[in-house]
Amino acid sequence: MSVVFESRFSFTSERRKGERRRQSRASASTAIVPREERQTVGAAAVENPRIRCMDVNVYYGSKQAIKNVSLDIGSHEIVAMIGPSGCGKSTFLRCLNRMNDTIDNCRVTGDIFLDGQNINEQSIDVVPLRAKVGMVFQKPNPFPKSIYENIAFGPRIHGLAQDKTDLDEIVATSLQSAGLWNEVKDQLDQPGTSLSGGQQQRLCIARAIAVNPEVILMDEPCSALDPIATAVIENLMIELCAEYSIVIVTHSMQQAARVSHRTAYFHLGDLIEVGATEHVFMRPMHQLTEDYITGRFG
Ligand SMILES: Nc1ncnc2c1ncn2[C@@H]1O[C@H](COP(=O)(O)OP(=O)(O)OP(=O)(O)O)[C@@H](O)[C@H]1O
Ligand SMILES: [Mg+2]
Numbered sequence: 001m002s003v004v005f006e007s008r009f010s011f012t013s014e015r016r017k018g019e020r021r022r023q024s025r026a027s028a029s030t031a032i033v034p035r036e037e038r039q040t041v042g043a044a045a046v047e048n049p050r051i052r053c054m055d056v057n058v059y060y061g062s063k064q065a066i067k068n069v070s071l072d073i074g075s076h077e078i079v080a081m082i083g084p085s086g087c088g089k090s091t092f093l094r095c096l097n098r099m100n101d102t103i104d105n106c107r108v109t110g111d112i113f114l115d116g117q118n119i120n121e122q123s124i125d126v127v128p129l130r131a132k133v134g135m136v137f138q139k140p141n142p143f144p145k146s147i148y149e150n151i152a153f154g155p156r157i158h159g160l161a162q163d164k165t166d167l168d169e170i171v172a173t174s175l176q177s178a179g180l181w182n183e184v185k186d187q188l189d190q191p192g193t194s195l196s197g198g199q200q201q202r203l204c205i206a207r208a209i210a211v212n213p214e215v216i217l218m219d220e221p222c223s224a225l226d227p228i229a230t231a232v233i234e235n236l237m238i239e240l241c242a243e244y245s246i247v248i249v250t251h252s253m254q255q256a257a258r259v260s261h262r263t264a265y266f267h268l269g270d271l272i273e274v275g276a277t278e279h280v281f282m283r284p285m286h287q288l289t290e291d292y293i294t295g296r297f298g
Contacts, residue, residue, distance in 0.1 A: 033286040038067075041285045042275035043262075046074040049113075050215060050245045051096060051133075056110035058091050058100060065091045067269040068110075073215065078237060078246040080260035080277065082253060084297065087266040089249040093217050096247065097133035098126045115214070131158055134208030138220040140200035142192030142207075147184050150192040150203055151175060154211040170210055177243075178206035179236050198229025205236065209244075216240065218248040222255065234259050253293060257281055265289045 033041050045052075049072035058066035066088045073079055073096075081089045091100065098119060100106045112119050119129055131154065142150050151171045154160075161167035171188070175181040180202040184195070192203050201221055208216050218237075222230040237246055237259050250256050256263050257277060264274040265288070273280060273289040284290040291297040 032284070032290065035287045035291075037286070038270045038272070040070065040271045041273045042280070044071045044264075044271070044274050046072045046077075046262075048075060049073060050075045050115070052111075052113040053095070054111045054113075056092070056095055056108065056112060058088070058095060058109075059107045060103070061105045065269050066095070069271040071264060071271060071274060073245050073247055074262075075245055076241050076243075077261040078241050078248060078259050080256035080263045081247065081249045081266060082251075082256050082263060082292070083266035083272075084292065085251075086268075088269045089266055090219050092266065092271075093135075093219055093247060093249055096215065096217055097130045097135060098124070099130075099135065101126060128158070131211035132213055133215045133217060134211065134213040135217045135219070136201065136204050136208060136221050138223050140197060140204050140224070142195075142200050142203050145192060146189045147175075147192050147195070147203065148188040150207055151210045154207060158211050160211065174206040174210040175203075177209050177240070178202045179232065179239075180206055196229070198225050198232060201225065201229070201233060202236065205233075205240075209240075213244060215245045215247065218246065220249055220251060223251065230255070253281070265292060267292070 051073040053069060053071045056066055056069045057064060069092060081093065083089055094100045095108055095112060100108050108120060110120065114129070114132065117124070143153060145153070148171055151174050152167050155167060155170045161170055172181060172185075175184060180199060183199060184190075192200065195203060205216070222233050225233065234255065237248070240246060248256075248260065260277045262274060263277040263280040265272050265280065265284075265286070267288050273284060273286040275285070280289060281293055284293060288297070
């Protein structure tokens with residue numbers, strides 16, 4: 001597993017680096033993959049994947065939004081999905097816990113294995129699946145309940161607590177894992193919606209953690225937060241990946257560079273390139289990736 005690396009991404013310096021990359025590539029005669037090529041370049045597969053996606057297609061009616069995407073999510077890794085608006089990041093993310101089932105006229109094909117089981121089989125019960133593969137959305141969405149009940153709800157319906165003491169323990173440890181306990185321990189009966197945006201997002205992360213997930217999906221989890229709350233969530237993600245796999249969709253390349261181990265670049269429904277984050281940002285192999293990270297596209 002690669003380590004999180006410090007990236008202080010700047011478009012101008014990246015452009016200059018892009019020029020240098022082209023020159024050094026020319027001299028090393030390793031050609032960049034041309035824009036027209038749509039086969040995924042890079043290492044889409046990992047050893048011992050937590051999730052393995054094979055030939056996934058998604059259609060909204062007759063419109064194809066995801067085209068034959070194969071991608072693994074490893075254990076204890078953070079995978080960032082980047083790409084221009086409308087390229088299919090959220091659509092693909094929703095495949096990983098069958099959330100596209102909730103969208104009329106959305107059809108998913110292909111195989112997605114979680115711990116060796118194909119979650120696209122009709123017989124799969126999506127309720128435990130969505131506990132195993134939890135989701136945090138762009139806009140924090142606490143239930144209209146107390147802080148305590150926001151966390152206790154899932155463990156209760158999944159039968160994870162024997163009694164009240166057990167449930168109290170799950171609530172406390174989930175809030176601790178989400179880095180929120182010290183801020184809320186004396187106001188557990190207050191509404192979840194009374195918290196700040198950043199606290200609400202951590203409450204939603206605690207809610208996902210409370211039902212023992214294996215994977216946490218995050219769709220632009222910081223886009224409604226200020227830089228301080230964003231930094232808190234990013235640090236939390238880095239801590240949480242010791243226990244969980246995390247897939248994050250982000251429009252911030254700085255964020256992808258700061259937190260992720262691998263980065264996947266999507267373009268018009270195709271997975272164009274995937275690889276170690278530092279490679280994707282510093283030495284992209286596909287022209288479309290380079291266009292995007294240097295600010296020439298999207
Ligand atoms: N519910 C839907 N019904 C029909 N088409 C949809 C639906 N949701 C998404 N699409 C289409 O599928 C494509 C991919 O959309 P998606 O929301 O996955 O993109 P995205 O990469 O997450 O974009 P953004 O960065 O703006 O969030 C787009 O062309 C979009 O218009
Ligand atoms: Mg989206």
